[in-house]
Amino acid sequence: MSKTSDYFVPWLKDSLIYDVDVLDTAWANPDIARLMLNENPIPPSEKVINAVTEICKRGNHYPDRWWGLREKIGKSCGFGAKNVFMANGSSENIDNMMRVFLQPGDEVLLASPTFTLFRIRASVCGGKIVEVPLRESDLQYDTDAMLDAITPKTKLIVVVNPNNPTGIFIEESELRRLLDTGIPTCIDEAYLAYHPEVPSMVPLVKEYPNAFTSHTLSKAHGIAGMRFGYMIGNEDIVEAFERVSLPWNLSLMNLAAAEAVMEDTEHLALKVKHNNDWMKVFYKEFTDLGLKPFEPHGNYMLIDANDFGLTSQEIYDKAMEDKVAVKTFEPIHGKAGYFRITPGTNEENERCIKTMRRIFGDKDARQNSTPPNRLA
Template sequence: MNTEIKNLLRPHILTIKPYQSARQEFVNDGRSMILLDANENPFDSGVNRYPDPFQWDLKRAIARHKNVEPDQLFLSNGSDELIAQLIQLFCNPSKDAVLIAPPTFGMYAVAASIHDVAVKKVPLTRDFQLDVDGLLAATDAQTKLLFIPTPNNPTGQHFSKEKLRKLAENFIGILVVDEAYIEFSDEPSMIPWINEFPRLVVCQTFSKAQGMAGIRLGMAFAQPDLIACLNRIKFPYNINVLTQQSALAVLEDQQRISEEITTLLHEKERLKKALIDCSFVQKCYPSDANFFLIRVDDAQKRYQEFLKAGIVVRNTSKYLYCENTLRITVGTPKENQALLTLLKK
C-alpha cells in the first residue's frame, strides 16, 4: 500500500473485513455449475442471479476503451455514490474537511454534510477560474479531499492543465478531478495522469455524453492501491445486472455516441449565436460542456417565461457569483428549435 494513501485513509479502513459474497468463495474454472450457494430463485428471468460484485466483464471493456488496466478502475452507482465513498474513505466525521471551489457541482458539499464532514470553500475568481494559490493556502492536514469538476458545472468552462498540474503536484490530500462532461470538451482527459500522481482520482460518468443517466454508472480512475480501498467499502452488489448489460451495450455503440456528440456540439453553436443575439441575455459564458450558463436581465422572470412555454431550464442564481443566471442544456435539434422560436418572440 502506498504510504501517502495509507496516511490519508481513515485508520479503520484497513482493518475492515469486507463482505465475502457467495461467488467469491470458489474459483470458477469455466465449467457450468449448479448454483445453490446464494439463496436465489433458480428459475431464469435474466436477473434472478446476483451481479458480479467486481463487474469484471464491464471493467475489462471500459479499461480497453479508456486505455487503463481494469484494476485502475472502480465503478459506482453514479458519480454521486463515488463522491460519498471517497468521503467515507478519507474523512473522519466532525474532524476532517473537503475543499471545493464555488460555484461548483452541489453534491460535493451535500455528501460531505451527510457524513458530518466540514466543507471549506475557496471561490473561483470572478471570471470563473481556479484560485490555485488560495486553494493551497486553505489546505491543512485535515483537508483530505479537493473536488474539482472540469469542465465545471454550472459554469461550463474547463480549467487549465497548468493550474490542475500545480494542484496535483502540491495539494497534500486527494485531488478528485470530476470529468463528467469531458466528452464534450476539446481538452484531453486527465486519466493518463493517474500513473504519475498516486493521490489523483479522475471521475467520469455514463450519465452525460454516453446518454445513460438512467442506469446510474460512475467511474473512478486511480492507482490500484486507492481503487482497492474503494473496493473494501462498497456494498457487495452496487452495480446491478441491467446496468452492467446496458453499459456493455453502449460501449459497443460508440459510433452512435460520437455522432450524437457531434450533433450536440453543432447545436450548441447554433444556440450560442441565438442567445448572444437575444435582447435579455447579457452574457453567454464560454462552455466546454453540453450546456450554457447565461446571465440575463431577470432570471426568475425569464425562468417563468420558459416554463410557461413548456421549456424547463435551471435557474442557477443561487450559486456564488451567478446572480441572474440560467443554465440551459443543449437538447435535440427539435427541442432547440422550440427554444429558438421562443427566444425570437
C-alpha cells in the same frame, strides 16, 4: 421518552439534501422541455435496449464483478482492471469518496459554483465544505485561493473539469499545483466525452498516487436513467472504494447497458454531434439577443443575463410559461441573473429559442448592456 431522531448521528441534522422535486415535475409533465438537468435528449440505441433485455433473462443470478468490462474500461485509458471502480453513476462514487476520506469535521475543498452533489454528500459524512469562489473576472478556478484555503483538516480536493456550470477547463499546470499538495484529489470528467479532442487528465493518476478521476455514462453516452459511472485510481484507492461500497452495487442491467453503450461508438458520435451543433445555434441566438453565454464544453451552457435585471428564478418562471425548464442558480459574485440550458430534442430547442426571444427580445429591457466577450 427520547425521540428516535435523538439517536441519529449528530451531523445528519445539518446535512444537505439534493433537491429532486424538479425530476418529479418533469416526469409528471412530459410536455416540459427538460433543459435543466444536463440530460441527453436522445434515447438509448436498439443495441443497448437489446443488451439489457437479453441480460434480464439471467436476472435470477447475482452479478459477478464484471471483470471483462473493468478490463475494457481500464484499457481504454491505459490502466488495468484493478484501477477501475464501477458504480451506480458517478454520484455513487461521489458518495464513496466522502466515506473513504472524511470523518466528521474534516474538510473538503471545492470551487464555487460547481456540481452541488459534492457538498451534499460531504455534509452527510459530517464533512466541512470549504468553498473557494471561482475568480470574478472569468469564473476560472482560483488555484491560489484554493491552496491558501488548505488546512491540516483538508482531506479531499474536488476539481470538475470542465466545470459544471461554467464549462471552463482548469490548466494542467494549475491542477498539478493542487496535486503537489499530496491531498487526495478527485478530477471529475463527467462531460469530457463531448470534446474528444481535449486530453483527459487520467494520465496524472500514474504520476500522482493522490489523483483519481471520475467518469459517467449519463451525459454524452446518454444512460442517466440506467446509472453507470466509474472511477480510475491507484489500486489502494480502488480497494478503499470497494470497502465502503456494497457487493453487487450494480445490477446486471446497469452492467449490460454500460457495456453496450461503450461499444456503440457510432451512436455516441451522433449524440455528441446533436449536442455540439445545437450549442453553436444557441450561442449565436443568445448572443444576438444580448445575453452572454459562456463557451460550452459539455451539454450545458451557462448564460449571464445580468444585463436584463431578471433573477434566475424570474427567468425560470417566464420560461416555464412555454414549458421550457431551465436551471436556476444562487447569485454568483452577488449577481442573480445566471441560468443554464442543456440542448434537448430539435422541437424543444426551437421552442427554447422562441422563449428566449420572448423574454429577452425587448432590447429596451436591457440595463447597462455591455458587448458579449466570452468566446475568445
